[in-house]
Amino acid sequence: MVSSDAVGTVSETEQQAEFLRQIAVTFAIAGLGAGEILDVLTFDGVDVKPAGVVAADSNGELTDDFVIPGERHGRRQEVYAEGRAAPRPRRSSSARHHRNRRDAYRHDD
Secondary structure: OOOOOOOOOOOOOOOOOOEOOOOEEEEEEOOOOOOOEEEEEEEOOEEOOOOOOOEOOOOOOEEEEEEOOOOOEOOOOOEEEEEEOOOOOOOOHHHHHHHHHHHHHOOOO
16 A cells, blocks of 8 residues: 655635734834833824833833734734923922021131
């Protein structure tokens, strides 16, 4: 008895998926100011901004993840990001008071 195994492709069809899968996607943004806060992140107009405060590092870069929202058609999608400048540290009133008090004790000989 003779046996043979043959494997071949009968036909191939390529088709774009109707909807994108809901998967986690890592994103990176560069060119921000140091400490700049991610204020808005949308995927096809849907808010996908990660929870909490996401801020750029000292090089103006940030990296995080978001999940592609459900029922998004499998075509090219727009990802939109908007940053907000990090708040500047404010001197406390006690620090100002201390400086003024120190100056009051200074005297010239």
